[in-house]
Amino acid sequence: MAMINRAIQYAVVLICLGSIVACNKLPGANSSESPKLETEDQKTLYALGQILGRNVEPFALKPEEVAIVKAGLTDAINGAKPQVEMEAYGPKVNELAMRRRSEGAGDTKKKGKEFAIEVAKQKDAMTTSSGIVIRTITAGTGGSPAATDVVKVHYEGKLIDGTVFDSSIQRNEPAEFPLNEVVPCWSEALQKLKKGGKAQIVCPSDVAYGDTGQPPTIPPGATLSFEVELLDFHKP
Numbered sequence: 001m002a003m004i005n006r007a008i009q010y011a012v013v014l015i016c017l018g019s020i021v022a023c024n025k026l027p028g029a030n031s032s033e034s035p036k037l038e039t040e041d042q043k044t045l046y047a048l049g050q051i052l053g054r055n056v057e058p059f060a061l062k063p064e065e066v067a068i069v070k071a072g073l074t075d076a077i078n079g080a081k082p083q084v085e086m087e088a089y090g091p092k093v094n095e096l097a098m099r100r101r102s103e104g105a106g107d108t109k110k111k112g113k114e115f116a117i118e119v120a121k122q123k124d125a126m127t128t129s130s131g132i133v134i135r136t137i138t139a140g141t142g143g144s145p146a147a148t149d150v151v152k153v154h155y156e157g158k159l160i161d162g163t164v165f166d167s168s169i170q171r172n173e174p175a176e177f178p179l180n181e182v183v184p185c186w187s188e189a190l191q192k193l194k195k196g197g198k199a200q201i202v203c204p205s206d207v208a209y210g211d212t213g214q215p216p217t218i219p220p221g222a223t224l225s226f227e228v229e230l231l232d233f234h235k236p
Contacts, residue, residue, distance in 0.1 A: 105221025112223025
C-alpha cells in the first residue's frame with residue numbers, strides 16, 4: 001500500500017465514494033445492517049473500503065462535512081454543474097488534508113510529551129537535548145556505532161497507548177540498516193548505546209515522523225516508544 005501514489009489513492013477514494021452515493025439510491029441501501037461477506041469479491045471489496053477509509057482519515061471529516069462531500073459526489077455522478085470552480089478548489093484538497101493533519105497533531109504531541117516525561121523519571125533514564133528519552137534496560141559492554149555505521153538490531157515499536165506498529169521481534173528476524181538512513185531519533189539514540197545493550201527509546205514526533213505521521217499506522221504528531229537491542233554494527 002505504501003507504494004501506491006498518494007494522488008492515485010485520493011482519485012480512487014473519490015471514485016469509490018461516488019459509487020457509494022450511487023448505491024445509496026438502491027432499495028435497502030440505507031439499511032443499518034452490515035452487508036453479508038460471503039464471496040471472495042465481497043470480502044475484497046470490504047477490505048478496499050477499509051483501505052479507503054484510512055486514506056481519507058487525515059481530513060477528520062465531521063458528519064456535516066461528510067454530507068457536503070456526498071453532495072459534490074452526487075452532482076458529479078449525475079452530471080450536474082459543480083457548485084464551485086474546480087480549477088480553483090480542486091488543488092486545495094491536498095492543502096486541506098495537510099492542514100487538518102497538522103491541527104490534529106497538537107493534542108497528540110501534548111500527550112506524547114507527558115508520556116516522555118514519565119519515562120524520563122524512571123531509573124537509568126536520560127533525556128537528550130533534542131528531547132529523546134533513553135532508558136537503559138541492559139547495559140552493553142562493547143563499543144558504540146558511528147552515524148555512518150550499519151547496525152543490526154532487534155526492536156519493537158509502540159504508540160504511547162501500547163499499540164505495536166512494527167516489530168522485528170514478532171517477525172523473529174533482526175533488522176539491519178545504515179544509521180544515516182533512519183529517522184533522526186534512531187540515528188542519535190543508537191550512537192549512545194553499546195553493543196549488546198538494550199534500551200527503551202522514546203522519540204518525540206519532531207525527530208520521528210513529524211506532523212504528517214505515517215498513516216495508517218503512525219498518527220500525525222505521534223511520540224513513539226521503541227525497545228531496542230543493539231546486536232552488532234559495522235562499517236558500510
